[in-house]
Amino acid sequence: MRHDDIWRAVDALAAEHGLSPSGLARRAGLDPTAFNPSKRSGSDGRARWPSTESIAKILAATHTDMDSFASLITGAAAALNTSGRSQAGRRIPLIGMAQAGGEGYFGDGGYPVGAGWDEISTPELSDPNAYALEISGESMEPVFRDGDIIIVSPNAPVRRGDRVVCRTARGEVMAKELLRQSARRIELASLNPAHPNYSFDLSEVAWLHRILWASQ
Incomplete structure (x- = not known):
């Protein structure tokens, strides 16, 4: 533990x-x-x-x-079951974090679209547009490690201190912690202390979604 x-x-x-x-x-x-x-x-x-x-x-x-x-x-055994044999809840779309920056996976508002997604079973979630991402690499350690799966909610309210997935207007997708959001800018903290923090104008951010769970 x-x-x-x-x-x-x-x-x-x-x-x-x-x-x-x-x-x-x-x-x-x-x-x-x-x-x-x-x-x-x-x-x-x-x-x-x-x-x-x-x-x-x-x-x-x-x-x-x-x-x-x-x-x-x-590891949220009741929240995630990657074998697809959950006895309750529903199935939500899943792709790798590296894929998420590509075209054709997200529509307006950052909702998952297209046929390129896999699926996993989860408990019932209030957000019908929730999706899952599989972490790859070490850039998000020690919070999220290679192979971890995170469940993300496009419709959950995002507050200071929340862990979020951010997609920039240039197509970069990253998991960060929201430090501050003003009327003009968003400041994000890197989860890996070896990586820098980020600050964006709102015009540079396509969407910001809250991370609900992570499994290992």
Whole structure:
């Protein structure tokens, strides 16, 4: 069990209930900043873990049992089943991250289109346009590793601190963290500290979609 897995499970639990991590903390009666990205590591760089009390409170607030939460920790076993044998939910389109920058995979608004997609089974999602991307390479480590699959929602609200998939007007597709969005610009943080952060004019961004889950 890794530090990133625990926090990813907290983020996924929040997304399942239509909340940001701050909204989940607030619903559980915790400080709204308790789950902010800045609280997940100390000033010395050491990992900070959510307390057992905090976990107990968010499970109670969302009426979630420990087995369901554990499935999110271990790679969202209940959320993703790449073998296609999920007993519930629906199938959503899947392509590789490298393919996503090509033409013919996304229509207006960044919705998946065309026949070039594979499919995976997921639980029922509220967004009918949700899709999945398979990570390739090391540019998104340590958050997303080669072979990880992320579920992305074009219609989910995007807030500061969310992990997102961004497609630029030039066709580049990248997974980042939203640092700031103003009326004119978007600032994105790279998930891999070896890579630079990015700042774009809104005219340079085709779309920005929120990442709901990741599996390993």
